[in-house]
Structures are given as C-alpha cells and as structure tokens.
Amino acid sequence: MGKKTLLWLQGLSCNGNSQSLLNAENPSFYELFSRVELIFHPEISYKENILQVLEKVLSDRKKVNFLVIEGSITTNKRFHRIGDYTIGELIDRLKNKVDYIIAAGNCASFGNIPVLYREHKDIRGLQFKFKERKGFLPPDFKTKSGYPVINITGCPMHPSWFTQTLIALLEGRKVILDKYNRPKEFFMYLSHDGCLRNEYFEWKVEAEEFGHKEGCLFYNLGCRAPMTHAPCNKILWNRVSSKTRAGLPCFGCTEFDFPLRENYFETKKNIGIPEDVPLGVSKRVYITITGVAKTLKNERLSKKLEETD
C-alpha cells in the first residue's frame, strides 16, 4: 500500500501555522513527511506546480487522504485566489474526495482575525465562525472518514498537536473531539495546568510586572490560561517554555474569542473583580476562595524565589 497523501492549502493566512510546523519535533517535519506523502505545501513545494497538482486531484488522478487548510475561508477573488479558484471553491470541490479535513490554526478553525474585517461578510472558518457553527461548511458536514473538520486551534497551533493528531489518524486510532471539534487529547487541558506559577495562583500572589519569575498573571496582567483549553504548559513550546512560564500572560489564542477581546495585557475587571473566572467554578465560589487565600499569607511566596529557603 502506498503512502497516505497530504495536501496543504492556504486561505487568508499569515503562514504562522506553517512556520510552527517547521519546528515540529518527535516527529520532526521531515520524519512526518517520510511517512506521509506531501503532495503540495505553498511554502515548501518548489518543484510542483499547484495548478497541475489541483488538476490531477480534481480529476481523481491523485488521491488526497488529508486535506489541511490554513487560514480563513472566503469566496471573494479580490481577497484570495489560487489560479482561478478561491479557497472556498477549492474546498467545495475537494470536500467529498478527501478522507479528512484538518484545520491548522485558529483562522481555519474559527475564522479568527480576518473575520474582524467587517466590511466584508464572506470570511469565516471551515465549520465555525467564532463560536457559531456558521462556517463555510455546514454544521453537520463530515468527511468520508466520518469526522467533521478536525480543528487544531491556536494562533499558531503547536506543531505537536498537529503531528500527533495526524499520526493518530494514520494509525487508525479514534480521535475524540470536544464541542469545537478539537482533539480532546490536547484540548481537554487548560493552559493553566502545569504552569510554574500555580502556587501563586492558589495563594493569590499577583505579579505586577511582566517577565519576572514570581507571581501569577491572572488578576492584573490578563492571563487567560484558567479559561483556555490548550496543553501549552504540558507540551512546551520548542520543548523549553511557555508564555506563562516566561512571565507573559496566556492570550487565550486557542479559543474562538481570541481576537474579540481588547487588551491582552490587562485583566478585565469590574469594580476590582475579574469579569471572567476560572472554568469550573462560579463567580461566588471564586470570590470566596480568593478572599480566604488572600487573607492567609504564604511566606515563601512573598519573597523572590532566589531568596527562599
């Protein structure tokens, strides 16, 4: 049996997910594509001509198992075209031929930043527009494999979330999806899980500045990790770190509302109380627990880490 094939196409995109994929490890980009035949990738393929590739695929002379889409979808040729096709038209023609469609990143998943261009209504994600199932493809759409579009969200996605999902599918393992069609294996975690600042979070010791080793960034500095599904502190970035480990807030970039918020470096508060509280607790519970934690001081956490015993 020949290798399975993968075709990567881009809609309205900044290439961020492709850049991310080039950093893949275990398997690396090259290991992955020694197992899978990469039919075409707009940033990497230099010998192939996309129009010829498409011609073969559309006339069923080349089978595509995995169609990967990066970027938001439009059918307006003024904004985007590949040859004479828009990305929307191509998806329409390919959707019933391929086994799987994978949305790489938040734009293909939810529409994301390009949808904010309000003058033009025809921009969306593959199966979602933000949180609504009003994407380019109908809500009940499924590919031949029986899966809807599999969303690997993130701005950009982490390469491992993509490669590991692809490998799971290659090996015929079942991939369980959450309500936004993201693989649970990755998106059942919150990016808060595994942050080195969890103790500061528990005792409500807040960071006042970015980039320090001490303090939690939730109350003042806009950290969205307790409401954001992503394993950023489990599967580290470049195997070394994460935003919150480095003292920068999580921006919630794996969620549909990522571009809908205003100030990424500040926590939205009303009369000093955070408007959004960690997933799984009511605001009442959160406030109660916070009050208790704030009253009881943890000596160790009030010092610089270097100065602790």
Next chain:
Amino acid sequence: MSKGRKYSKEERKLEIVKVACKLFAKRGYYNTTIPDIAEAMGMSVGNIYNYFKSKEELAKYIMRYSSRLLGNEIRKINEEDLSTKEKVYKIVKRFFEIAEEQPELIEYFLRVFLSNREIFNEGCEGFLCVSEVITELMLFFEEGAKIGDFRQQEFFPAFTTLMGPLGGMVFLKGEGVLPKSPVEYSDELAKNIWNALKNG
C-alpha cells in the same frame, strides 16, 4: 427559655449564640463572662462548654453566624430580577430592617468585632469571618459595573461608600442621637449612595 419541649443540639447552640450576642453587644466582650451567658440561658457553665470550647470561639462563631445571615439576605436581593438602582435601595432598607429586628447583630459587629480585633486574630483574620457578606457585595458590584450601571473603580472605595453610611446610621442610633429610626432614612440614604456609585 421554655422547658416544655426538647431542643436539638443545633437549636440549643443557636440559642446560645443569640443570647451571647445580645450580652456581648450590650455589655461588651470583656464584661461578659461564660457564667453570665450560662445564667441567662438557664444552663450550667459546664454545659455551655459542651457547645463552645472558649469564649473566643463563641465570639468568632457569632460573627460567622451573622455574616451568613446578612450574606444570605444580600444574596436573595442579588438574585432578584431588579435594576441595580432598585437593588441599592433594597439592600439599604433590608440592612436597617435587620438592625431593627435583631439590633444585637449589627451592634455586635460595631462594638465587638470592630472594637476588639485582638480576639479575632486566629481564624477570623481579615475577612475570614465575614466572607459571605463580602462575597455577595463583590458579586453585586461586579454585576452592576459589568452592565454599565456602576462607575468603574476599585472595590474598597465602592464597598465603603455603601457600607460606611449604613454602619454610621446604626452607630448614631446606638448613641441615641438619631431623631428617627434608621429605616425612615432608608430611601434618602439609598439615594445618596446610588448617586455616588452610579455611572455618569
């Protein structure tokens, strides 16, 4: 206390809390002894210790009990389908009603809890023993500001703008210098508070 019927342990405990609260509020913490409370209850001193290990423990329990009671009242108002302004009026009114129905609760807060902080050091630090009230007020302010009814600010200025006048009024009443009862000033005071907190 009537002797006709049997009291459960919980009921008896509550009765001690009420009686002790009244005595503390009237005579002050240090001028009230466990034997005084026992006498007022018609119980033996030893029996009181079956319920509370020490006078301090009883003092803290009273505070937690009052906080829960007041917190519940605010919670009910919080959950009502009313405008933010109406809620301000209602909270003010309810506070004064409670101060009239159970004056010892508020008196206790002012004359024992706030005046004898040393008793409440362990286990009642900060807001630990009044957390229900604080939590409900935080929810109340957060919601009001979120829908744009309250001006954005930090919590404590908002908190004291609401609670300060309430405490002040009850205090004046306690001093015997208030010509009318606090409830009768309720709408006037609520208007001031609303004007101070509202957005624009």
